[in-house]
Structures are given as C-alpha cells and as structure tokens.
Amino acid sequence: MPRKASDFGIRSNRLPEYAVDRDYELCIGCGVCIRQCSFDVHYLDEDHDTVRSRSELCVGCHRCSALCPTRALAIKPNPAQYRAHGSWSGEHVKDINLQAETGGVVLTGSGNDKRAPVYWDNLLINASQVTNPSIDPLREPMELRTHLGARLDAVNIQAGSLDSRLPPTIPISTPIVFSALSYGAVSFQVQLALAQAAQELGTLWNTGEGGFHPRLREYGSNTIVQVASGRFGVDLDYLNSARMVEIKIGQGAKPGIGGHLAGEKVSKDVSATRMIPEGTDAISPAPQHDIYSIEDLRMLVFALKEATNYKVPVSVKIAAVHNAPAIASGMVRAGADVIAIDGFRGGTGAAPKVIRDNVGLPIEFALAAVDQRLRDEGIRNRVSIIAGGGVRNAADVVKAIALGADAVYVGTAALIAIGCTLCQKCYSGKCNWGIATQDPYLAKRVNPDIARRRLVNLVKGWSHEIKEMLGGMGINAIESLRSNRSQLRGIGLTAEELSILGVKPAGG
Amino acid sequence: MDLVSLLKLNNPFGDDKRHAACAIFGMMNVSGELMPGEQVFAAMNNMHERGNGLGAGFAVYGLYPHMRDYYALHVMFTDVRGKTAAEELLRKSFVLEGSEPIPTRKTPGISAEPLLWRYFLAPLDTSLGEDGEQDLLMDMVLRLNTEVPDTFVFSCGKNMGVFKGVGYPDQIAHFYRLEDYSGYIWTAHSRFPTNSHAWWGGAHPFCLVDWSVVHNGEISSYGTNRAFLETLGYRCTLFTDTEVMAYAVDLLMRRQKMTPELFAKVVAPPFWEEIDAMAEPERTLHTALRVTYAGLLMNGPFAVVIANGEQMIALTDRIRLRPLTVAVRGDIFYVSSEEAAIRFVCPGVDAVWTPKGGVPVVGRLGLIPKPEHASDNVGVCVTACGGYRDAAQS
Ligand code: SF4
Ligand code: SF4
Numbered sequence: 079m080p081r082k083a084s085d086f087g088i089r090s091n092r093l094p095e096y097a098v099d100r101d102y103e104l105c106i107g108c109g110v111c112i113r114q115c116s117f118d119v120h121y122l123d124e125d126h127d128t129v130r131s132r133s134e135l136c137v138g139c140h141r142c143s144a145l146c147p148t149r150a151l152a153i154k155p156n157p158a159q160y161r162a163h164g165s166w167s168g169e170h171v172k173d174i175n176l177q178a179e180t181g182g183v184v185l186t187g188s189g190n191d192k193r194a195p196v197y198w199d200n201l202l203i204n205a206s207q208v209t210n211p212s213i214d215p216l217r218e219p220m221e222l223r224t225h226l227g228a229r230l231d232a233v234n235i236q237a238g239s240l241d242s243r244l245p246p247t248i249p250i251s252t253p254i255v256f257s258a259l260s261y262g263a264v265s266f267q268v269q270l271a272l273a274q275a276a277q278e279l280g281t282l283w284n285t286g287e288g289g290f291h292p293r294l295r296e297y298g299s300n301t302i303v304q305v306a307s308g309r310f311g312v313d314l315d316y317l318n319s320a321r322m323v324e325i326k327i328g329q330g331a332k333p334g335i336g337g338h339l340a341g342e343k344v345s346k347d348v349s350a351t352r353m354i355p356e357g358t359d360a361i362s363p364a365p366q367h368d369i370y371s372i373e374d375l376r377m378l379v380f381a382l383k384e385a386t387n388y389k390v391p392v393s394v395k396i397a398a399v400h401n402a403p404a405i406a407s408g409m410v411r412a413g414a415d416v417i418a419i420d421g422f423r424g425g426t427g428a429a430p431k432v433i434r435d436n437v438g439l440p441i442e443f444a445l446a447a448v449d450q451r452l453r454d455e456g457i458r459n460r461v462s463i464i465a466g467g468g469v470r471n472a473a474d475v476v477k478a479i480a481l482g483a484d485a486v487y488v489g490t491a492a493l494i495a496i497g498c499t500l501c502q503k504c505y506s507g508k509c510n511w512g513i514a515t516q517d518p519y520l521a522k523r524v525n526p527d528i529a530r531r532r533l534v535n536l537v538k539g540w541s542h543e544i545k546e547m548l549g550g551m552g553i554n555a556i557e558s559l560r561s562n563r564s565q566l567r568g569i570g571l572t573a574e575e576l577s578i579l580g581v582k583p584a585g586g
Numbered sequence: 587m588d589l590v591s592l593l594k595l596n597n598p599f600g601d602d603k604r605h606a607a608c609a610i611f612g613m614m615n616v617s618g619e620l621m622p623g624e625q626v627f628a629a630m631n632n633m634h635e636r637g638n639g640l641g642a643g644f645a646v647y648g649l650y651p652h653m654r655d656y657y658a659l660h661v662m663f664t665d666v667r668g669k670t671a672a673e674e675l676l677r678k679s680f681v682l683e684g685s686e687p688i689p690t691r692k693t694p695g696i697s698a699e700p701l702l703w704r705y706f707l708a709p710l711d712t713s714l715g716e717d718g719e720q721d722l723l724m725d726m727v728l729r730l731n732t733e734v735p736d737t738f739v740f741s742c743g744k745n746m747g748v749f750k751g752v753g754y755p756d757q758i759a760h761f762y763r764l765e766d767y768s769g770y771i772w773t774a775h776s777r778f779p780t781n782s783h784a785w786w787g788g789a790h791p792f793c794l795v796d797w798s799v800v801h802n803g804e805i806s807s808y809g810t811n812r813a814f815l816e817t818l819g820y821r822c823t824l825f826t827d828t829e830v831m832a833y834a835v836d837l838l839m840r841r842q843k844m845t846p847e848l849f850a851k852v853v854a855p856p857f858w859e860e861i862d863a864m865a866e867p868e869r870t871l872h873t874a875l876r877v878t879y880a881g882l883l884m885n886g887p888f889a890v891v892i893a894n895g896e897q898m899i900a901l902t903d904r905i906r907l908r909p910l911t912v913a914v915r916g917d918i919f920y921v922s923s924e925e926a927a928i929r930f931v932c933p934g935v936d937a938v939w940t941p942k943g944g945v946p947v948v949g950r951l952g953l954i955p956k957p958e959h960a961s962d963n964v965g966v967c968v969t970a971c972g973g974y975r976d977a978a979q980s
Binding site: 206209210211213218219221223225229230231232233235238239240242244247452453456457458459480551552553554555557558559560561562563564565 | 804806807808809810811813814816817818819842844845848857858859867870871874875876877878879880881883885886887904905907
C-alpha cells in the first residue's frame with residue numbers, strides 16, 4: 079500500500095489537487111458518495127447531520143459526482159494552486175514534497191499524462207478524388223481480417239494444390255487486439271469481460287503476466303498468454319490452452335523495470351492463478367533471468383514452440399526503446415512470429431512516475447523505424463507487428479497500420495470503455511471504478527456483461543470508422559494499408575521526424 | 587537528359603506515384619499465325635479520347651523469327667555516350683549478335699525522340715539454363731537503367747519487342763513503321779497521365795524479360811506493394827503502378843512459376859467471405875495465398891493485359907473498377923478497354939463478354955478462351971456491318 083506522510087510522522091503540507099464542490103442546495107445527504115469513494119473523502123458529520131468532504135484525499139476519479147443522484151457534486155481542480163512558475167510546475171513541487179515526506183519512489187498508474195508529442199496528431203490521412211474512386215463500405219465488401227503470425231516468403235504450389243507447410247497464423251476479424259492486463263492488476267470481472275468481448279468480436283485478449291484463471295480457459299482460442307519474468311501461472315497446460323504465447327520483455331510504461339504486486343492484492347484466487355502463496359508479494363524481476371542476450375531469447379522462443387508443438391505463434395513484446403529496430407531484427411531472427419512494440423504512452427497498473435514519463439519512445443517512431451529496418455533486411459514479411467501504447471481512436475489505428483503495423487494493442491482505451499477515468503491510482507488497489515482492484519466490494523462495480531457489451535461496441539464502432547477511412551482511400555482490404563505510408567502526410571513535423579516516419583509533409 | 591535519375595524524370599513533381607488512365611488493347615492469334623498490326627492501330631485510334639498524347643506503345647510477339655534464339659534488347663539513349671558505356675557493360679556478360687538502329691521515320695507530332703537502338707544478345711556463359719539467363723538479363727537491364735547514364739532499356743525478351751514513345755498511338759505506330767512488322771500477339775496502350783512529364787521510357791508497355799504489361803489503373807495499395815517487393819530485392823525506380831504490377835508478374839509467374847489463374851488470386855484475391863465458403867483443399871490454398879502474399883494484393887482500380895510468348899492474360903481488379911472487355915473470333919482473342927473498339931475492328935465476333943473482376947481470361951497458344959456463361963456478362967453477338975475497313979473506304 080502506498081505510504082502516507084502520517085506514516086512517517088511528518089505532516090503533509092501538500093496542497094490538495096482537487097476541490098470537492100458540494101452544492102448543499104442539492105445534497106440530500108443520502109451518503110452515496112460516502113459509500114462510493116474508497117479514498118475516504120466523504121464522511122457524515124454526525125454532529126450536524128451533514129455530509130462533508132476531505133478534499134486533500136480526493137484523486138479526481140469522478141466516481142462520486144457520476145453517481146450522485148442529485149448531481150450535487152463537482153470535482154474541480156483545486157483553485158488554490160502553487161504559484162505559477164515556468165520551470166517548476168505544481169506537479170514538481172507536489173512530488174518533491176511527497177518525497178520529502180516519504181523518502182520513496184513516486185508511484186503512478188495508467189499512462190504518461192505529459193504533453194509529450196502525440197505524433198498521431200501530426201499525421202493526416204489521404205482520400206481518393208477523381209483519378210480513382212473511393213469505395214462505399216455500406217455497398218461494397220470491406221475487409222478488416224488480419225492474420226497474426228509468421229508468413230512464408232513464398233508458397234509452393236504443385237499441380238494446383240498447396241505444397242508448403244504454413245506456420246500457424248491467427249485470423250482476427252479486425253486489427254484491434256486487447257493488450258495485456260493481468261489478473262491482480264485488474265479484477266476478474268474485467269478479464270472476463272475482455273475474454274468474452276474478444277470471443278464475440280473474433281479477436282484476441284491478453285492475460286498479461288498474472289496467470290490464466292481456470293474459469294477463463296474456455297475462451298482459450300481468443301487468448302494470448304504471457305510468459306514474463308515472474309513466470310506466474312506458467313505450466314504446460316497454460317501454454318497449450320491459448321491461441322498465442324507472448325514473451326514479455328518489456329512494457330512501454332516502464333521499460334527496463336519489473337513489477338511488484340503487493341501481497342495485500344494476492345488474494346486466494348490471485349494466488350491460485352499466479353501459482354504463488356497467498357499474501358506474498360508477486361515480484362516480476364526487471365529482466366527475464368534466463369534471457370541475458372539474443373540467443374537466450376531464441377532458446378526460450380523455441381522452448382515455447384516445442385512445448386506447444388509448433389501449433390501457436392510465439393510473440394515477443396518489447397517496450398519501444400532507442401535501439402528498437404536492431405532489437406526487433408534480432409527478435410525475428412530469434413524465431414518470433416509476432417513482435418509487439420509498446421510505446422511510452424502505454425498504460426500500467428503501477429510504475430515509478432519518473433520512469434513512466436521519461437523512459438522509452440513514442441510508438442509512432444519505434445513502429446516506423448522497426449518496420450523500415452525489417453524491410454531493409456528483407457525479413458518484414460516473416461513476422462507480424464502489433465503496435466501499442468497510446469492508440470486512442472480509429473484514426474490512430476489507421477495511422478499505425480499505414481506506418482507498418484499488422485494490428486494494434488489497446489489497453490487504456492478498453493479500460494476507459496469499461497469506466498476508467500484515468501485517475502492514475504491503479505497502483506493503490508482502490509480503483510473506485512472497480513477495474514484495478516481486488517477488493518470484492520469495489521470489483522463488483524464492473525458488471526462483466528455490461529463491460530463486455532461496451533467493449534464490443536467500442537471495437538465495432540472503431541471498425542466501422544476504419545472501413546470508412548479505407549474506403550475513402552480506395553482500399554477494400556486492410557492488408558493494402560500496411561506500410562502504405564504514401565497514404566499519410568505529416569503536419570508540423572521537422573524534416574528529421576518526417577524522414578523517421580517515412581512520410582512526406584502535408585502538401586507534398 | 588540524365589536517365590540515371592529515372593525517378594526525377596518519371597516523377598518530376600515527387601508525387602507518391604503517377605496517376606494515369608488509359609486505353610488498352612490486345613489481340614492474340616492462338617494458332618501462332620502472324621498478323622499485321624492494322625486492327626490494333628485502328629482499335630487504338632477508336633479509343634483516341636482515352637489518351638492525351640503523352641505516351642503510347644505496342645508490344646509484339648513473334649516479332650523477330652529470324653533471331654528467335656537471341657534476346658532482343660530495345661534501348662533508348664539520350665546521348666551516344668550512353669551507347670558506348672552500355673555496350674561495354676553488355677559485352678561483359680553477352681555476345682552482341684546484332685546491333686542496329688530501330689527503323690523510324692519522321693512523323694508529325696513526334697519530337698525529341700531519343701536514339702533508338704536494338705541488340706540481339708546471347709549470354710557468354712552458355713551453362714546458365716533458361717532461368718539463369720533470364721536472371722542475368724534482368725540484372726543487366728536494371729544496371730543499365732540505373733547505373734549507365736543516358737540509357738534506358740525498354741524491351742528485352744526473345745522474339746518479342748516493345749515500341750513506345752511520346753505521342754498518340756497512331757503517331758507512334760507511324761514513327762516506328764509498325765506496318766512492317768507482324769506478330770501473333772499484339773498489345774497496345776495509350777496514356778492519359780495527370781502528373782508526369784512526357785518521356786519516352788514512361789510510356790507502356792512495360793517489359794521485363796519476355797513479359798510485357800499494359801495497364802490502366804491507379805493502385806491505392808501502391809505503397810504496400812512497393813514495400814513488399816522491395817523487401818524481396820526489387821528496386822522500384824519509376825514510381826508507377828505498372829512497375830509494381832510488372833514486378834509482381836516477374837516474381838510470381840516468371841520466378842515462382844505460378845499460373846495466370848494463381849497470379850490473379852494473389853493480385854486480385856477472392857474476398858474472405860468467398861474463401862470461407864470454399865471446400866478444402868481450395869480454402870487452405872487460397873488462405874495461404876492471401877496470407878503469404880498480402881502485400882501483393884493490388885487494391886484499387888486496374889485493368890491489365892499481360893503477355894509473354896505463350897499467352898495473353900486479361901485481368902481487372904477484384905471489384906472491376908476499370909473497364910475491360912474480351913471477345914473471340916475464330917483463333918483470335920481480343921481484349922480492349924472498350925467493347926466498341928473490338929466491334930470496330932472485328933464486327934462479327936463469335937463471343938464478346940465482360941470478365942468478372944479478379945478472374946483472368948487467358949488465351950494460350952492452341953487454346954482460345956471461352957466465356958463462363960454462368961458468371962460472365964456475355965454480350966449479344968451481332969454480325970453487323972460497319973467496322974474499320976468500311977470506315978476507311980467511305
Ligand atoms: S476520489 Fe473519486 S469518488 Fe472520491 S471524492 Fe474524489 S472523485 Fe469522488
Ligand atoms: S483503472 Fe481505476 S484506478 Fe486506474 S486510472 Fe482507471 S479509474 Fe483510476
């Protein structure tokens with residue numbers, strides 16, 4: 079559990095971030111907010127029979143104001159802010175105070191919230207006019223089916239029939255895959271909704287590194303299981319119950335560091351799924367201790383292929399870092415069928431804030447550079463690329479594919495669809511929206527059936543939009559967009575940025 | 587004009603690719619009997635409005651029967667320096683059995699013609715086998731086109747040749763004295779480019795060792811196709827859809843020996859819905875083709891006529907966004923952008939039909955194609971009067 083200043087006997091002098099504005103004209107004293115807020119902000123002042131708030135504890139998740147039946151609550155940024163300063167923002171001052179009080183690492187959750195450039199917003203998509211026709215997806219077929227896995231360079235056909243053994247590939251109906259959200263980091267309800275939505279949509283979800291719950295195994299053919307540094311829940315059955323196995327080397331939100339699930343969150347069920355004793359901390363070491371170099375990766379890739387009889391593709395996921403192209407090339411040569419690259423705006427259940435906000439690369443650059451490198455080396459056709467870390471809407475998906483992705487991973491967007499409001503307190507275990515928590519009282523706030531429907535709606539909506547954009551470009555199959563960078567133009571980018579992205583400037 | 591910077595020449599504005607629309611026409615006598623080009627010229631004239639005078643050309647098979655064992659190379663030089671350098675390079679791997687100017691004549695409307703030369707080549711190394719010789723030639727052509735200044739090879743193959751340049755088809759035919767040649771396959775092209783300078787090498791047909799392509803299209807998947815082909819070692823120097831189409835032909839049909847039917851399943855594949863409904867082993871085969879060659883799906887409008895010494899193939903994109911009509915009369919197989927052009931030169935066709943999108947119609951030596959009555963849109967066959975001969979007389 080995160081420690082508070084009072085634990086150290088030091089009084090906090092941080093300014094509250096949020097101000098709870100309660101309209102007493104509207105408040106009927108029903109106490110909904112008291113019950114909804116796991117951060118103990120609201121309480122009943124029995125002496126005056128009035129509900130009051132401790133604004134300094136509020137994390138800005140908006141649960142109470144969303145559920146207040148009379149709309150009496152407004153959560154606002156605290157008007158009493160630190161003195162404005164060009165280089166010392168209120169956040170710097172607050173973090174320094176927090177560390178001065180605790181001597182610890184500033185933890186956070188969710189994804190990088192800084193105004194780091196989002197290059198998607200500097201890319202514009204093309205459409206057909208006159209010289210070729212746009213295609214109306216409501217009247218003409220429009221294909222989003224994508225195959226994930228390795229591909230041959232050529233197929234051999236003898237006397238009209240196939241004479242090549244194809245590597246295993248997974249057809250997905252839309253190039254959108256739910257990214258790793260481990261049991262422990264998120265609740266069982268969330269995983270259940272993801273698994274069911276993936277099945278309904280004909281795509282995949284990813285267990286993350288927290289094991290594969292027995293009750294979810296029936297969704298195995300829509301599941302990616304992870305083998306990460308902690309190896310939680312990994313056994314032969316685990317590997318063989320999924321459609322794809324993913325070796326997790328790194329995560330965009332925290333490249334180079336491991337994970338730590340506090341013992342409090344390791345409930346009986348989590349302990350059984352992760353195969354660790356109840357109540358013990360679940361530590362994921364920073365590296366995989368059997369992978370200290372690329373040939374070690376090859377051994378693990380092939381160990382997993384052997385274990386699964388070469389029936390499922392093996393993916394290797396890395397965080398987008400400076401040498402991503404060279405690393406990706408090594409991954410392909412090490413036998414990866416899929417490479418997943420996670421950009422530095424990707425989310426997390428818990429990470430040191432200084433790492434989340436400063437380590438790694440934007441996915442747009444890493445993706446473009448990796449795709450180009452694999453092409454230059456003549457090995458791009460051998461693998462599929464899944465790009466993740468900051469994909470926010472259908473346009474981002476289209477742009478990612480045009481930059482070279484086969485599909486995208488979405489994590490944060492899926493959680494927002496379920497209710498997440500990006501308060502970034504996932505590490506606290508007190509997620510008021512019932513997502514990043516193991517507290518049964520909070521977790522039951524996610525109704526898996528409604529969550530599933532919301533996820534399905536989201537992905538369907540995006541898929542419709544992707545079809546519209548494809549049709550506009552005069553393309554009727556998603557594979558004809560892959561690496562088709564001539565369908566993109568950059569705006570407000572330097573010559574170097576354009577050249578890394580491999581796109582021309584708008585107007586060119 | 588420095589032909590080494592082909593890209594600049596072919597794509598002066600630095601566009602993603604060239605946009606163009608066109609007239610295409612082809613005729614093949616499947617008995618192998620040689621035919622003069624008069625019907626082809628008349629048909630192309632009939633479709634005059636589909637071009638804008640910025641490029642036209644013809645490919646002829648059965649062109650050099652007396653030199654049938656040698657690779658014929660048609661080259662344009664913008665300066666004689668190029669010729670000296672090119673010949674020096676050629677001699678490193680080939681014996682030059684013949685070397686002469688391509689006969690031309692002054693033609694109104696044709697200007698700035700380069701020096702046009704043809705060679706007949708035999709490889710120095712006689713142990714290469716056919717595939718090896720063709721690879722050697724491909725390599726040589728690429729080097730001549732990208733490394734030797736003032737030089738552009740626009741045709742190479744046995745017993746065939748391409749004639750092309752800047753002008754309308756009738757002007758180009760007149761300029762090259764095409765009435766002096768005959769062939770059992772003729773394909774023709776007239777361009778309506780919107781964004782390129784007129785230069786002689788930019789006209790169609792596009793030719794790579796025996797195979798020629800005339801193409802009417804603007805492929806929206808150009809970037810994807812190009813990236814895929816470049817990964818396999820092809821160098822796209824012209825930034826045209828036709829170039830990627832020609833490389834796809836080279837990769838799949840020449841190198842990987844696919845049939846035209848399978849080739850069509852790669853560049854214009856069935857929809858997944860159709861593949862899902864197929865019985866085995868077709869379903870596995872088509873899935874394998876689509877997954878493996880996803881980067882070669884040519885998306886967007888195109889109609890092509892592809893030929894080599896054995897066959898002439900007519901194909902459109904899978905949703906038929908560019909026009910193409912085929913017809914047969916006796917041993918002759920016609921393909922045209924417009925049905926009117928076929929009717930004009932051959933008023934009494936045996937059958938005329940509109941092929942389905944993505945389904946190739948193939949004429950092979952000894953085999954005339956037939957319409958699939960179930961799926962093709964077969965037109966009414968009238969033995970009408972009229973036609974180009976009457977038009978010429980009246
Ligand atoms: S933490 Fe959330 S629920 Fe609690 S007061 Fe703040 S906004 Fe409301
Ligand atoms: S998952 Fe919950 S705790 Fe995490 S950011 Fe979203 S709402 Fe906040």
